[in-house]
Amino acid sequence: MATLALPRRGPFASTIVRHLTVAVVGGLVLLLLTSSVNAYRDFQIANVGYYVVAVAGLTVLTGLNGQISLGHGALMMVGAYTAALILDRDNPPPLVVVLVLCVVVTAVVGAIVGAAAARLRGPYLAGATLAFAVGLPGLTSHYAGTFGGDNGLSVFTSPPPASLGVDFPSERWQAWITLAAALVTLVLLANLASSRVGRSFRAVRDDEVSAELAGIHVARTQVLAFVVSAACAGLAGGLLAVVSGQATPGAFSVALSLAILAGAVLGGLGSLAGAVYGAVALVALPAISSNASERFDFGTDVKSNMPLLVYGALLVIVMLVAPQGLQGGVRRLAGLLRGRSPAQPARNESVTEVSVTEPEG
Amino acid sequence: MTSRSTKARLQLIAAGAALALAAACGGSSGGGGGDDKASAPGVTATTVTIGSHQPLTGPAAPGYSEIAPAAEAMFKYINESGGIHGRSIEYKYKDDGYNPANTVDVVKQLVLQDKVFAIFNGLGTPTHSKVTDYLNQARVPDLFVASGARLWDDPKKHPYTFGWQPDYLIEGKVLGKYIKDNLAGKKVGYLYQNDDFGKDGIAGLDSQLDAAQVVDKQPYETSQLSQPTGIAPQLSSLKAKGAEVVVSFSIPAATAVALLTNAKIGYKPQMVVSNVGSDPTTLTGLLGTFSKGAVGAALLNGIVTDRYLPAPSDTADPWITLFKKIHDKYIPSLPFDGNVEYGMAAAYTFAQALNAAGENPTRQSLVDAVEKGGFKGPGFTPFRFSEDSHAGYTGMLITTLDGKGGSTKLGDAFVTTNDPSAAIEPAPADAQGKPGDDAFLKP
Numbered sequence: 001m002a003t004l005a006l007p008r009r010g011p012f013a014s015t016i017v018r019h020l021t022v023a024v025v026g027g028l029v030l031l032l033l034t035s036s037v038n039a040y041r042d043f044q045i046a047n048v049g050y051y052v053v054a055v056a057g058l059t060v061l062t063g064l065n066g067q068i069s070l071g072h073g074a075l076m077m078v079g080a081y082t083a084a085l086i087l088d089r090d091n092p093p094p095l096v097v098v099l100v101l102c103v104v105v106t107a108v109v110g111a112i113v114g115a116a117a118a119r120l121r122g123p124y125l126a127g128a129t130l131a132f133a134v135g136l137p138g139l140t141s142h143y144a145g146t147f148g149g150d151n152g153l154s155v156f157t158s159p160p161p162a163s164l165g166v167d168f169p170s171e172r173w174q175a176w177i178t179l180a181a182a183l184v185t186l187v188l189l190a191n192l193a194s195s196r197v198g199r200s201f202r203a204v205r206d207d208e209v210s211a212e213l214a215g216i217h218v219a220r221t222q223v224l225a226f227v228v229s230a231a232c233a234g235l236a237g238g239l240l241a242v243v244s245g246q247a248t249p250g251a252f253s254v255a256l257s258l259a260i261l262a263g264a265v266l267g268g269l270g271s272l273a274g275a276v277y278g279a280v281a282l283v284a285l286p287a288i289s290s291n292a293s294e295r296f297d298f299g300t301d302v303k304s305n306m307p308l309l310v311y312g313a314l315l316v317i318v319m320l321v322a323p324q325g326l327q328g329g330v331r332r333l334a335g336l337l338r339g340r341s342p343a344q345p346a347r348n349e350s351v352t353e354v355s356v357t358e359p360e361g
Numbered sequence: 362m363t364s365r366s367t368k369a370r371l372q373l374i375a376a377g378a379a380l381a382l383a384a385a386c387g388g389s390s391g392g393g394g395g396d397d398k399a400s401a402p403g404v405t406a407t408t409v410t411i412g413s414h415q416p417l418t419g420p421a422a423p424g425y426s427e428i429a430p431a432a433e434a435m436f437k438y439i440n441e442s443g444g445i446h447g448r449s450i451e452y453k454y455k456d457d458g459y460n461p462a463n464t465v466d467v468v469k470q471l472v473l474q475d476k477v478f479a480i481f482n483g484l485g486t487p488t489h490s491k492v493t494d495y496l497n498q499a500r501v502p503d504l505f506v507a508s509g510a511r512l513w514d515d516p517k518k519h520p521y522t523f524g525w526q527p528d529y530l531i532e533g534k535v536l537g538k539y540i541k542d543n544l545a546g547k548k549v550g551y552l553y554q555n556d557d558f559g560k561d562g563i564a565g566l567d568s569q570l571d572a573a574q575v576v577d578k579q580p581y582e583t584s585q586l587s588q589p590t591g592i593a594p595q596l597s598s599l600k601a602k603g604a605e606v607v608v609s610f611s612i613p614a615a616t617a618v619a620l621l622t623n624a625k626i627g628y629k630p631q632m633v634v635s636n637v638g639s640d641p642t643t644l645t646g647l648l649g650t651f652s653k654g655a656v657g658a659a660l661l662n663g664i665v666t667d668r669y670l671p672a673p674s675d676t677a678d679p680w681i682t683l684f685k686k687i688h689d690k691y692i693p694s695l696p697f698d699g700n701v702e703y704g705m706a707a708a709y710t711f712a713q714a715l716n717a718a719g720e721n722p723t724r725q726s727l728v729d730a731v732e733k734g735g736f737k738g739p740g741f742t743p744f745r746f747s748e749d750s751h752a753g754y755t756g757m758l759i760t761t762l763d764g765k766g767g768s769t770k771l772g773d774a775f776v777t778t779n780d781p782s783a784a785i786e787p788a789p790a791d792a793q794g795k796p797g798d799d800a801f802l803k804p
Contacts, residue, residue, distance in 0.1 A: 038473065038474065039469075039473045040469055040470055040473035040474040043466075043469050043473065047466070138584060141555065141556075141582055141584075144555070144556075149555070149556050149557075150487050150556050150583075151486060151487045151490060151556065151557060152461065152487060152491075154490065154491060154494065156494075171469070171473070240462070244461075244462050244465040244466075244491070245465065245491060245494065245495065246461050246462070246465065246491040248461040248462075248487055248491065250459060250460045250461050250462070250487055250488075251460055251461050251462035253460065255460075287470075290455070290456070294453075305418060308418070
């Protein structure tokens with residue numbers, strides 16, 4: 001294999017050190033970026049941040065463990081309402097504590113859903129998680145006293161710390177919050193994916209019977225994958241509540257679940273880098289297409305549905321041109337530039353291959 | 362020796378760079394304006410740019426998606442005869458699909474990137490309530506919210522936010538008074554949407570009606586409307602309790618389902634329907650669709666409802682004549698109904714406020730102009746704008762539908778406030794203005 005990257009020698013022999021180095025470099029780049037754009041771009045970047053968390057969580061579940069979920073929007077809703085209800089109290093704890101609680105509460109819900117999901121396969125699993133996504137928003141009008149019904153809850157978002165100055169845009173502060181959360185999530189998930197647990201996820205995905213013979217508890221592994229994924233969705237939901245200042249059932253429709261899955265597929269299933277591309281696309285595509293449709297003077301009906309059309313068409317095109325998603329396309333391009341045949345896409349990476357290239361250490 | 366995972370890490374860096382590029386490429390617009398003290402954001406020598414969030418797609422789009430194009434048509438008409446103080450009004454409305462998360466996004470885009478002067482007529486309670494804090498923090502005028510919730514009338518907390526249409530509590534009070542005065546002794550039942558809309562409405566009714574006269578109160582959920590049983594359980598209960606009058610605080614789809622259910626179970630109460638759920642054009646269309654053409658407008662005959670604007674079918678009214686002219690010129694493909702009238706009337710009030718804000722309007726002078734009030738337009742009642750009140754129209758008059766798409770007035774308009782104990786009084790006779798009162802709007 002090519003040697004373009006950080007050498008696996010010296011301090012970089014440790015997986016954690018390598019991941020952290022990348023995260024710190026990425027963090028510095030993002031710090032420069034967020035400080036050089038206008039407030040609305042910062043707001044968009046803040047949106048990308050929580051989408052990265054959600055899509056990365058789903059890409060681990062679907063790409064690494066082979067379970068599909070159409071219910072991640074509902075899991076985000078659990079996180080968002082957790083944040084909203086805690087922040088509504090008189091003396092709310094610091095934001096970090098609130099976000100950790102979002103993760104914990106959603107992970108518990110994820111464990112329950114995951115236990116049911118572990119018994120289901122393919123379309124039945126998709127159907128069950130879809131039912132979860134459709135049903136959960138209904139609870140808010142049933143317990144309208146607590147959850148505020150269709151109007152939902154407003155979330156008071158604390159202003160940036162005074163030490164940053166009076167004129168510091170709150171959008172930039174929010175971007176920092178979600179990007180920090182996204183980097184932490186990516187580091188943790190990258191470590192998990194290259195650990196024994198990550199390998200057992202892939203083993204179960206590739207062949208449940210062989211995994212069982214190799215001593216892996218299949219059902220437990222599937223539930224664990226669901227819990228990890230739900231925890232990410234919960235964090236993403238909590239961040240969404242903080243960034244957009246609200247938790248409402250309308251924000252967590254089935255469309256959100258489908259958008260997250262589309263983001264994971266678009267970026268490349270199973271790839272954390274792909275999750276970043278997917279999240280960028282989820283924010284950028286609707287914005288670009290709605291701007292474009294405003295430039296041309298179509299009728300009102302066409303104009304208002306244009307973003308959906310462009311979105312759908314792009315998904316189809318990407319799937320035709322780069323079936324492994326954007327990350328697959330990048331990989332293939334990198335292979336061509338180096339003058340060799342395209343590298344194997346990550347999702348086909350088999351258990352044996354991984355154990356050869358990444359010896360237990 | 363490196364491995365795939367190292368490469369994955371490189372690609373992660375590449376992804377970060379891609380993010381940076383994507384943001385940087387789009388990041389050039391905005392920021393230009395500067396802080397010229399003489400003008401305000403969104404105001405140039407020749408234009409005033411305002412923005413809005415509207416449900417152009419999604420569950421609330423049918424009917425409501427006509428409002429913004431109608432408002433834009435009114436602005437175009439005013440612009441063509443010279444605009445306001447020589448400036449034309451540019452109206453940028455963006456689709457939020459009635460999804461509050463999108464509302465926050467499009468409103469931030471309008472304020473931070475498009476640098477609009479004000480937000481106008483943002484539609485919906487669950488949606489708009491998530492941006493009022495932000496708009497007031499950013500000191501952006503938030504005029505004439507398209508919702509009858511009481512939330513917009515809170516000048517201390519939200520000094521930049523103003524309502525426009527009468528709120529549902531006022532409506533409940535006026536309908537309650539009509540029942541008390543004209544249907545005394547009849548057993549009354551309520552059918553209401555189980556949210557702020559319905560609950561404010563029945564709070565107004567309860568302030569007028571004797572508790573003993575009300576025999577049943579039935580809430581419904583909007584999700585029931587798409588199910589096979591619909592709202593039949595609620596209407597069966599009202600029938601069983603012997604309600605002779607059913608007051609319905611319902612959206613048009615729920616009104617249509619209720620009318621069809623009544624026909625099916627042989628229940629013939631006097632229906633009293635709130636303004637938002639009684640537009641004859643919308644209801645006729647829905648009845649036809651739901652019954653696959655079996656019934657139509659005839660089912661609406663005798664329904665009692667209320668209006669604060671002239672009926673679109675009232676062609677003798679000079680406002681309706683003007684609105685129809687603007688409709689035919691700019692938006693002929695849309696039906697001429699209550700939604701179109703609503704958009705044009707709200708746009709006209711905005712033009713009046715901008716006109717009153719002076720030759721070189723600032724955000725503060727616009728808010729001051731609305732608080733000063735005194736606008737007269739197509740509405741039957743005055744506005745209640747003042748320093749202490751950011752509520753809009755103060756009342757309505759009662760009408761009855763004729764089953765042919767038209768309606769008949771039952772007496773003159775009443776005004777009151779959104780305090781349940783406040784008195785209900787006849788509206789001043791000169792509350793309604795005439796097209797042409799303002800030089801910028803030529804009839």
